[in-house]
Amino acid sequence: MKKRIVIADDHQFVSWSLAKALSVLEDVDIVGSATNGIEAIVEIRKTAPDCAILDYNMPGANGLEVFLESRRWSPATRFILLTGSTTPETLETLVRSGIHGVSLKDATETEIIDMVRRVLDGAIVVGASAARLMAATSDALALTDRELAVLQAIARGHTNASAAESLGISPKTVDSHRTSLMRKFAVGSTASLLVAAVRAGLVDPSSIR
Template structure:
Protein backbone atom coordinates (compact mmCIF):
# COMPACT_ATOMS: atom_id res chain seq x y z
CA UNK A 1 0.00 0.00 0.00
CA UNK A 2 1.42 3.38 -0.99
CA UNK A 3 1.65 5.74 1.97
CA UNK A 4 3.54 8.58 0.32
CA UNK A 5 4.10 9.90 -3.17
CA UNK A 6 1.94 10.99 -6.04
CA UNK A 7 -1.42 9.34 -6.67
CA UNK A 8 -3.02 8.91 -10.10
CA UNK A 9 -6.69 8.71 -11.02
CA UNK A 10 -9.21 8.13 -13.80
CA UNK A 11 -12.58 9.93 -13.73
CA UNK A 12 -15.57 8.23 -15.39
CA UNK A 13 -18.90 10.01 -15.80
CA UNK A 14 -21.06 10.63 -18.87
CA UNK A 15 -21.44 14.33 -18.03
CA UNK A 16 -18.48 16.52 -18.99
CA UNK A 17 -19.29 19.14 -16.35
CA UNK A 18 -19.13 16.52 -13.60
CA UNK A 19 -15.80 15.17 -14.88
CA UNK A 20 -14.39 18.70 -15.03
CA UNK A 21 -15.41 19.49 -11.46
CA UNK A 22 -14.00 16.26 -10.09
CA UNK A 23 -10.77 16.66 -12.06
CA UNK A 24 -10.27 20.15 -10.72
CA UNK A 25 -10.78 19.03 -7.12
CA UNK A 26 -8.45 16.04 -7.51
CA UNK A 27 -5.63 17.98 -9.15
CA UNK A 28 -5.71 21.04 -6.87
CA UNK A 29 -2.83 20.75 -4.35
CA UNK A 30 -4.16 20.57 -0.81
CA UNK A 31 -7.79 19.95 -1.78
CA UNK A 32 -7.52 16.19 -1.23
CA UNK A 33 -3.80 15.36 -1.28
CA UNK A 34 -0.95 17.79 -0.50
CA UNK A 35 0.49 17.43 -4.03
CA UNK A 36 -2.85 16.85 -5.74
CA UNK A 37 -3.89 13.71 -7.61
CA UNK A 38 -2.98 13.55 -11.29
CA UNK A 39 -5.92 12.61 -13.54
CA UNK A 40 -4.57 10.31 -16.26
CA UNK A 41 -7.77 10.13 -18.28
CA UNK A 42 -11.51 10.75 -18.45
CA UNK A 43 -14.18 8.31 -19.60
CA UNK A 44 -17.69 9.14 -20.79
CA UNK A 45 -18.95 5.55 -20.94
CA UNK A 46 -18.37 2.23 -19.21
CA UNK A 47 -16.18 0.68 -21.89
CA UNK A 48 -13.85 3.68 -21.84
CA UNK A 49 -13.62 3.41 -18.05
CA UNK A 50 -12.57 -0.23 -18.29
CA UNK A 51 -10.07 0.50 -21.07
CA UNK A 52 -8.46 3.40 -19.18
CA UNK A 53 -8.20 1.38 -15.99
CA UNK A 54 -6.60 -1.46 -17.92
CA UNK A 55 -4.16 0.90 -19.65
CA UNK A 56 -3.12 3.12 -16.74
CA UNK A 57 -3.82 0.96 -13.66
CA UNK A 58 -4.54 4.10 -11.62
CA UNK A 59 -4.55 4.32 -7.84
CA UNK A 60 -8.13 5.62 -7.99
CA UNK A 61 -11.14 5.28 -10.28
CA UNK A 62 -13.96 7.74 -9.61
CA UNK A 63 -16.92 6.04 -11.26
CA UNK A 64 -20.52 6.79 -12.13
CA UNK A 65 -22.39 3.51 -12.60
CA UNK A 66 -25.12 4.82 -14.92
CA UNK A 67 -23.23 5.33 -18.16
CA UNK A 68 -23.70 4.21 -21.77
CA UNK A 69 -22.30 0.90 -23.15
CA UNK A 70 -21.47 -0.65 -19.78
CA UNK A 71 -22.48 0.22 -16.25
CA UNK A 72 -23.11 -0.92 -12.73
CA UNK A 73 -21.31 -3.89 -11.27
CA UNK A 74 -20.20 -4.98 -14.75
CA UNK A 75 -17.63 -2.15 -14.85
CA UNK A 76 -16.46 -2.86 -11.30
CA UNK A 77 -15.88 -6.53 -12.12
CA UNK A 78 -13.85 -5.75 -15.25
CA UNK A 79 -11.74 -3.08 -13.54
CA UNK A 80 -10.96 -5.49 -10.71
CA UNK A 81 -9.92 -8.03 -13.34
CA UNK A 82 -7.46 -5.75 -15.14
CA UNK A 83 -6.33 -3.47 -12.31
CA UNK A 84 -6.87 -5.21 -8.95
CA UNK A 85 -5.04 -2.56 -6.91
CA UNK A 86 -7.17 0.35 -8.15
CA UNK A 87 -9.42 1.85 -5.48
CA UNK A 88 -12.91 2.07 -6.99
CA UNK A 89 -15.04 4.90 -5.63
CA UNK A 90 -18.59 5.21 -6.93
CA UNK A 91 -20.33 8.59 -7.02
CA UNK A 92 -23.91 7.93 -8.07
CA UNK A 93 -27.43 9.25 -8.29
CA UNK A 94 -28.83 5.70 -8.02
CA UNK A 95 -31.21 5.11 -5.11
CA UNK A 96 -32.56 1.63 -5.96
CA UNK A 97 -31.73 -0.73 -3.11
CA UNK A 98 -30.95 -3.61 -5.46
CA UNK A 99 -28.18 -1.71 -7.23
CA UNK A 100 -26.79 -0.21 -4.01
CA UNK A 101 -26.66 -3.65 -2.41
CA UNK A 102 -24.97 -5.11 -5.48
CA UNK A 103 -22.31 -2.38 -5.49
CA UNK A 104 -21.54 -2.94 -1.81
CA UNK A 105 -21.36 -6.71 -2.35
CA UNK A 106 -18.99 -6.17 -5.28
CA UNK A 107 -16.47 -4.67 -2.86
CA UNK A 108 -16.25 -1.07 -4.04
CA UNK A 109 -13.90 0.94 -1.83
CA UNK A 110 -16.20 3.93 -1.56
CA UNK A 111 -19.86 4.67 -2.30
CA UNK A 112 -21.13 8.26 -2.27
CA UNK A 113 -24.35 9.94 -3.39
CA UNK A 114 -24.53 12.73 -5.95
CA UNK A 115 -27.34 14.09 -3.81
CA UNK A 116 -24.86 14.91 -1.02
CA UNK A 117 -22.23 17.62 -0.80
CA UNK A 118 -18.92 16.50 -2.29
CA UNK A 119 -17.11 17.58 0.87
CA UNK A 120 -17.62 14.13 2.38
CA UNK A 121 -16.15 12.50 -0.73
CA UNK A 122 -13.09 14.76 -0.64
CA UNK A 123 -12.64 14.24 3.10
CA UNK A 124 -12.77 10.45 2.82
CA UNK A 125 -10.63 9.95 -0.31
CA UNK A 126 -7.22 10.13 1.44
CA UNK A 127 -8.22 7.31 3.78
CA UNK A 128 -9.68 5.25 0.93
CA UNK A 129 -6.44 5.60 -1.05
CA UNK A 130 -4.63 4.16 1.98
CA UNK A 131 -6.88 1.13 2.41
CA UNK A 132 -9.99 2.33 4.22
CA UNK A 133 -13.54 1.78 2.96
CA UNK A 134 -16.47 4.17 3.26
CA UNK A 135 -20.17 3.76 2.41
CA UNK A 136 -22.26 6.92 2.72
CA UNK A 137 -24.61 6.81 5.68
CA UNK A 138 -27.72 7.32 3.52
CA UNK A 139 -26.99 4.02 1.73
CA UNK A 140 -26.31 2.13 4.96
CA UNK A 141 -29.58 3.39 6.42
CA UNK A 142 -31.52 2.52 3.24
CA UNK A 143 -30.38 -1.10 3.39
CA UNK A 144 -30.86 -1.71 7.12
CA UNK A 145 -34.40 -3.05 6.84
CA UNK A 146 -34.02 -4.65 3.43
CA UNK A 147 -34.15 -8.41 3.05
CA UNK A 148 -30.97 -9.87 1.58
CA UNK A 149 -31.15 -10.02 -2.22
CA UNK A 150 -30.00 -13.08 -4.15
CA UNK A 151 -26.24 -12.87 -4.62
CA UNK A 152 -25.10 -13.11 -8.22
CA UNK A 153 -21.49 -13.69 -9.16
CA UNK A 154 -19.64 -11.05 -11.16
CA UNK A 155 -19.88 -13.19 -14.29
CA UNK A 156 -23.62 -13.73 -13.78
CA UNK A 157 -24.10 -9.97 -13.58
CA UNK A 158 -22.17 -9.54 -16.82
CA UNK A 159 -24.40 -12.12 -18.49
CA UNK A 160 -27.47 -10.38 -17.03
CA UNK A 161 -26.48 -7.03 -18.53
CA UNK A 162 -25.79 -8.57 -21.92
CA UNK A 163 -29.08 -10.48 -21.99
CA UNK A 164 -30.92 -7.25 -21.19
CA UNK A 165 -29.01 -5.55 -24.02
CA UNK A 166 -30.45 -8.15 -26.41
CA UNK A 167 -27.38 -10.34 -26.96
CA UNK A 168 -27.83 -14.05 -27.74
CA UNK A 169 -25.80 -16.71 -25.91
CA UNK A 170 -23.42 -17.03 -28.87
CA UNK A 171 -22.72 -13.29 -28.90
CA UNK A 172 -22.19 -13.21 -25.14
CA UNK A 173 -19.77 -16.13 -25.40
CA UNK A 174 -17.70 -14.33 -28.03
CA UNK A 175 -17.62 -11.07 -26.06
CA UNK A 176 -16.60 -12.74 -22.79
CA UNK A 177 -14.28 -15.30 -24.37
CA UNK A 178 -16.11 -18.32 -22.96
CA UNK A 179 -18.15 -21.13 -24.47
CA UNK A 180 -21.86 -20.84 -25.26
CA UNK A 181 -22.40 -23.81 -22.93
CA UNK A 182 -20.81 -21.85 -20.07
CA UNK A 183 -22.99 -18.84 -20.86
CA UNK A 184 -26.07 -21.06 -20.70
CA UNK A 185 -24.90 -22.42 -17.35
CA UNK A 186 -24.52 -18.89 -15.94
CA UNK A 187 -27.88 -17.89 -17.39
CA UNK A 188 -29.67 -20.88 -15.83
CA UNK A 189 -28.02 -20.35 -12.44
CA UNK A 190 -28.83 -16.64 -12.44
CA UNK A 191 -32.49 -17.11 -13.34
CA UNK A 192 -32.88 -19.80 -10.68
CA UNK A 193 -31.42 -17.48 -8.04
CA UNK A 194 -33.75 -14.66 -9.05
CA UNK A 195 -36.79 -16.91 -9.37
CA UNK A 196 -37.60 -15.89 -12.96
CA UNK A 197 -38.36 -18.05 -15.96
CA UNK A 198 -38.18 -15.77 -19.00
CA UNK A 199 -36.35 -12.74 -20.35
CA UNK A 200 -39.39 -10.43 -19.79
CA UNK A 201 -39.51 -11.54 -16.14
CA UNK A 202 -35.76 -11.00 -15.90
CA UNK A 203 -36.12 -7.50 -17.35
CA UNK A 204 -38.92 -6.66 -14.91
CA UNK A 205 -36.81 -7.85 -11.98
CA UNK A 206 -33.77 -5.87 -13.13
CA UNK A 207 -35.81 -2.66 -13.55
CA UNK A 208 -37.50 -3.10 -10.18
CA UNK A 209 -34.23 -3.68 -8.34
CA UNK A 210 -32.33 -0.93 -10.16
CA UNK A 211 -29.95 -3.34 -11.89
CA UNK A 212 -30.48 -1.56 -15.20
CA UNK A 213 -31.21 2.05 -16.07
CA UNK A 214 -34.85 2.28 -17.27
CA UNK A 215 -33.81 5.08 -19.64
CA UNK A 216 -31.18 2.96 -21.36
CA UNK A 217 -31.79 1.27 -24.68
CA UNK A 218 -32.49 -2.44 -24.01
Protein backbone atom coordinates in the same frame (compact mmCIF):
# COMPACT_ATOMS: atom_id res chain seq x y z
CA MET B 1 4.62 10.01 -5.19
CA LYS B 2 1.20 11.29 -6.23
CA LYS B 3 -1.82 9.00 -6.26
CA ARG B 4 -3.17 8.56 -9.78
CA ILE B 5 -6.92 8.80 -10.38
CA VAL B 6 -9.23 8.09 -13.32
CA ILE B 7 -12.72 9.63 -13.42
CA ALA B 8 -15.53 8.13 -15.52
CA ASP B 9 -18.94 9.79 -15.92
CA ASP B 10 -21.11 10.30 -18.98
CA HIS B 11 -21.81 13.88 -17.85
CA GLN B 12 -18.66 15.88 -18.53
CA PHE B 13 -19.66 18.60 -16.07
CA VAL B 14 -19.71 16.00 -13.27
CA SER B 15 -16.23 14.79 -14.24
CA TRP B 16 -14.99 18.38 -14.35
CA SER B 17 -16.53 19.13 -10.95
CA LEU B 18 -14.95 16.04 -9.40
CA ALA B 19 -11.55 16.91 -10.85
CA LYS B 20 -11.87 20.47 -9.56
CA ALA B 21 -12.87 19.27 -6.08
CA LEU B 22 -9.95 16.83 -5.94
CA SER B 23 -7.48 19.51 -7.04
CA VAL B 24 -7.21 20.56 -3.38
CA LEU B 25 -5.40 17.28 -2.70
CA GLU B 26 -1.75 17.96 -3.43
CA ASP B 27 -0.87 14.27 -3.50
CA VAL B 28 -3.46 13.38 -6.18
CA ASP B 29 -3.15 13.56 -9.96
CA ILE B 30 -6.02 13.01 -12.45
CA VAL B 31 -4.43 10.82 -15.13
CA GLY B 32 -7.46 9.95 -17.25
CA SER B 33 -11.17 10.38 -17.84
CA ALA B 34 -13.93 8.56 -19.69
CA THR B 35 -17.50 9.29 -20.75
CA ASN B 36 -18.80 5.72 -20.96
CA GLY B 37 -18.13 2.32 -19.48
CA ILE B 38 -16.10 0.94 -22.37
CA GLU B 39 -13.81 3.98 -22.39
CA ALA B 40 -13.43 3.59 -18.63
CA ILE B 41 -12.28 -0.03 -18.94
CA VAL B 42 -9.75 0.95 -21.63
CA GLU B 43 -8.47 3.91 -19.60
CA ILE B 44 -8.07 1.88 -16.41
CA ARG B 45 -6.28 -0.90 -18.26
CA LYS B 46 -3.96 1.67 -19.88
CA THR B 47 -3.13 3.75 -16.81
CA ALA B 48 -3.53 1.26 -13.90
CA PRO B 49 -4.52 4.10 -11.55
CA ASP B 50 -4.45 3.98 -7.78
CA CYS B 51 -8.16 4.84 -7.75
CA ALA B 52 -11.00 4.95 -10.29
CA ILE B 53 -14.10 7.02 -9.57
CA LEU B 54 -17.02 5.66 -11.59
CA ASP B 55 -20.58 6.73 -12.31
CA TYR B 56 -23.00 3.83 -11.90
CA ASN B 57 -25.28 4.66 -14.84
CA MET B 58 -23.04 4.92 -17.90
CA PRO B 59 -23.65 3.82 -21.49
CA GLY B 60 -21.66 0.86 -22.74
CA ALA B 61 -21.13 -0.68 -19.31
CA ASN B 62 -22.34 0.44 -15.92
CA GLY B 63 -20.02 1.20 -13.03
CA LEU B 64 -20.34 -2.26 -11.50
CA GLU B 65 -19.52 -3.92 -14.82
CA VAL B 66 -16.50 -1.62 -15.24
CA PHE B 67 -15.30 -2.59 -11.75
CA LEU B 68 -15.73 -6.32 -12.31
CA GLU B 69 -13.90 -6.20 -15.65
CA SER B 70 -11.18 -3.71 -14.71
CA ARG B 71 -10.01 -5.41 -11.55
CA ARG B 72 -8.83 -8.29 -13.76
CA TRP B 73 -6.37 -5.95 -15.49
CA SER B 74 -5.59 -3.62 -12.62
CA PRO B 75 -5.97 -5.55 -9.34
CA ALA B 76 -4.25 -2.87 -7.26
CA THR B 77 -6.71 -0.15 -8.32
CA ARG B 78 -9.25 0.88 -5.71
CA PHE B 79 -12.73 1.78 -6.92
CA ILE B 80 -15.31 4.36 -5.85
CA LEU B 81 -18.78 4.25 -7.36
CA LEU B 82 -21.10 7.27 -7.38
CA THR B 83 -24.76 7.11 -8.30
CA GLY B 84 -27.46 9.73 -8.66
CA SER B 85 -30.46 7.48 -8.19
CA THR B 86 -30.70 3.84 -7.25
CA THR B 87 -32.54 1.42 -5.01
CA PRO B 88 -31.38 0.21 -1.59
CA GLU B 89 -31.09 -3.27 -3.10
CA THR B 90 -28.68 -1.99 -5.75
CA LEU B 91 -26.60 -0.21 -3.12
CA GLU B 92 -26.39 -3.41 -1.11
CA THR B 93 -25.31 -5.31 -4.24
CA LEU B 94 -22.58 -2.75 -4.86
CA VAL B 95 -21.32 -2.97 -1.28
CA ARG B 96 -21.31 -6.79 -1.40
CA SER B 97 -19.46 -6.77 -4.74
CA GLY B 98 -16.27 -5.58 -3.08
CA ILE B 99 -16.19 -2.00 -4.39
CA HIS B 100 -14.11 0.09 -2.01
CA GLY B 101 -16.33 3.19 -1.89
CA VAL B 102 -20.05 3.70 -2.60
CA SER B 103 -21.84 7.05 -2.44
CA LEU B 104 -24.91 8.81 -3.73
CA LYS B 105 -24.20 11.90 -5.80
CA ASP B 106 -25.93 14.11 -3.25
CA ALA B 107 -22.79 13.84 -1.10
CA THR B 108 -21.05 17.12 -0.40
CA GLU B 109 -17.70 18.02 -1.91
CA THR B 110 -16.11 17.54 1.51
CA GLU B 111 -17.64 14.06 1.84
CA ILE B 112 -16.36 13.03 -1.59
CA ILE B 113 -12.85 14.29 -0.84
CA ASP B 114 -12.89 12.48 2.51
CA MET B 115 -14.06 9.26 0.82
CA VAL B 116 -11.26 9.45 -1.75
CA ARG B 117 -8.67 10.00 0.99
CA ARG B 118 -9.95 7.08 3.05
CA VAL B 119 -10.28 4.69 0.10
CA LEU B 120 -6.74 5.52 -1.02
CA ASP B 121 -5.61 4.79 2.55
CA GLY B 122 -7.14 1.31 2.32
CA ALA B 123 -10.55 1.78 3.92
CA ILE B 124 -13.91 0.50 2.70
CA VAL B 125 -16.32 3.46 2.76
CA VAL B 126 -20.09 3.79 2.33
CA GLY B 127 -21.30 7.38 2.04
CA ALA B 128 -23.62 8.76 4.70
CA SER B 129 -26.68 9.16 2.46
CA ALA B 130 -26.21 5.70 0.93
CA ALA B 131 -25.89 4.18 4.40
CA ARG B 132 -29.06 5.98 5.54
CA LEU B 133 -30.98 4.68 2.54
CA MET B 134 -29.90 1.10 3.19
CA ALA B 135 -30.67 1.43 6.89
CA ALA B 136 -34.08 2.87 6.09
CA THR B 137 -34.88 -0.22 4.04
CA SER B 138 -33.96 -2.48 6.94
CA ASP B 139 -36.21 -0.49 9.25
CA ALA B 140 -38.96 -0.44 6.63
CA LEU B 141 -39.14 -4.22 6.81
CA ALA B 142 -40.09 -3.78 10.47
CA LEU B 143 -43.02 -1.41 9.84
CA THR B 144 -46.16 -2.26 11.74
CA ASP B 145 -49.39 -2.82 9.82
CA ARG B 146 -50.70 0.50 11.15
CA GLU B 147 -47.54 2.37 10.10
CA LEU B 148 -47.83 0.90 6.62
CA ALA B 149 -51.49 1.94 6.44
CA VAL B 150 -50.61 5.48 7.51
CA LEU B 151 -47.75 5.59 4.99
CA GLN B 152 -50.07 4.59 2.17
CA ALA B 153 -52.67 7.13 3.32
CA ILE B 154 -50.01 9.85 3.25
CA ALA B 155 -49.08 8.77 -0.28
CA ARG B 156 -52.72 9.16 -1.34
CA GLY B 157 -52.61 12.77 -0.16
CA HIS B 158 -54.49 12.42 3.13
CA THR B 159 -54.00 14.98 5.88
CA ASN B 160 -53.67 13.76 9.45
CA ALA B 161 -57.38 14.43 9.95
CA SER B 162 -58.59 12.66 6.80
CA ALA B 163 -56.20 9.73 7.33
CA ALA B 164 -57.48 9.41 10.90
CA GLU B 165 -61.08 9.31 9.69
CA SER B 166 -60.24 6.76 7.00
CA LEU B 167 -58.34 4.48 9.40
CA GLY B 168 -60.61 4.91 12.41
CA ILE B 169 -57.92 6.39 14.66
CA SER B 170 -57.23 9.84 16.08
CA PRO B 171 -55.29 12.56 14.22
CA LYS B 172 -52.78 12.53 17.09
CA THR B 173 -52.15 8.81 16.48
CA VAL B 174 -51.66 9.46 12.76
CA ASP B 175 -49.15 12.20 13.58
CA SER B 176 -47.32 9.83 15.93
CA HIS B 177 -47.07 7.20 13.19
CA ARG B 178 -45.90 9.85 10.69
CA THR B 179 -43.14 10.87 13.10
CA SER B 180 -42.13 7.24 13.59
CA LEU B 181 -42.03 6.67 9.83
CA MET B 182 -39.82 9.70 9.26
CA ARG B 183 -37.47 8.51 11.98
CA LYS B 184 -37.25 5.00 10.53
CA PHE B 185 -36.56 6.32 7.04
CA ALA B 186 -34.14 8.97 8.37
CA VAL B 187 -35.86 11.81 6.50
CA GLY B 188 -37.04 15.27 7.47
CA SER B 189 -40.03 15.88 5.23
CA THR B 190 -43.11 14.15 3.86
CA ALA B 191 -41.76 14.45 0.31
CA SER B 192 -38.51 12.71 1.30
CA LEU B 193 -40.50 10.06 3.15
CA LEU B 194 -42.48 9.23 0.02
CA VAL B 195 -39.32 9.09 -2.11
CA ALA B 196 -37.74 6.65 0.37
CA ALA B 197 -40.93 4.57 0.53
CA VAL B 198 -41.07 4.29 -3.27
CA ARG B 199 -37.41 3.24 -3.37
CA ALA B 200 -38.13 0.61 -0.72
CA GLY B 201 -41.04 -0.74 -2.77
CA LEU B 202 -43.63 0.12 -0.11
CA VAL B 203 -45.55 2.70 -2.13
CA ASP B 204 -46.68 2.58 -5.75
CA PRO B 205 -45.53 5.84 -7.40
CA SER B 206 -48.80 6.00 -9.37
CA SER B 207 -50.77 6.17 -6.10
CA ILE B 208 -49.07 9.35 -4.87
CA ARG B 209 -51.33 12.41 -4.82
